[in-house]
Amino acid sequence: MAWTEDRVATLSKLWADGLSASQIAKQLGGVTRNAVIGKVHRLGLSGRAKPSRPKPAKVQSAPRPTPKPKPARTTAKSSASTKTKPASTSLPASTEPPLKAKPLKDGSYATILTLTDHMCKFPIGDPTADEFRFCGRVTDPDEPYCTAHSMVAYQPSRRRNSSGKMISIGPAPTSRKRIR
DNA sequence: CCCTGATTCGC
DNA sequence: GCGAATCAGG
Numbered sequence A: 001m002a003w004t005e006d007r008v009a010t011l012s013k014l015w016a017d018g019l020s021a022s023q024i025a026k027q028l029g030g031v032t033r034n035a036v037i038g039k040v041h042r043l044g045l046s047g048r049a050k051p052s053r054p055k056p057a058k059v060q061s062a063p064r065p066t067p068k069p070k071p072a073r074t075t076a077k078s079s080a081s082t083k084t085k086p087a088s089t090s091l092p093a094s095t096e097p098p099l100k101a102k103p104l105k106d107g108s109y110a111t112i113l114t115l116t117d118h119m120c121k122f123p124i125g126d127p128t129a130d131e132f133r134f135c136g137r138v139t140d141p142d143e144p145y146c147t148a149h150s151m152v153a154y155q156p157s158r159r160r161n162s163s164g165k166m167i168s169i170g171p172a173p174t175s176r177k178r179i180r
Numbered sequence B: 001c002c003c004t005g006a007t008t009c010g011c
Numbered sequence C: 001g002c003g004a005a006t007c008a009g010g
Helices: A005-016 A021-028 A033-043 A147-153
Strands: none
Touching: A005 A021, A005 A033, A021 A033
């Protein structure tokens, strides 16, 4: 399974959303959690919830039989500070858009198998549940999400409504399913 | 024992 | 670049 643009986009979103690698792997399908983690590292976005760690005192002193006498690895690549995630779209309004999860109304939902190029790939529902689907609305040829969902997807930070109601779209890092 | 991410290295 | 194997920690 190749890492297409939309899959990488989904991966990035879910990873930034706080989902674990195994959950992302199950959702994407065809990959293991190791693949997800490996890709995440390759993309350069490994530490997401670790802003307070300028000195990664890794205790990698394990006597693993891995000969590595060449420390030519310049660790000066982690330059990302507490910067927010770059949003491709413009900054949304102060209040969240009135757009909620909107699956197809004729009953046919888009799944990971029925997704095509111009279908919105915004995840809806619990990723670990069987009822998990995607938006499926028409999108621009470039963006993985429909116009409305792209704004939601690239929100800089999660906010709660004044009535204590969470934005009920996207995957929620709740519930864990037993596998294996 | 279950899970998590991190790293290495053969492909 | 990819990901299984492995490591290390919670």
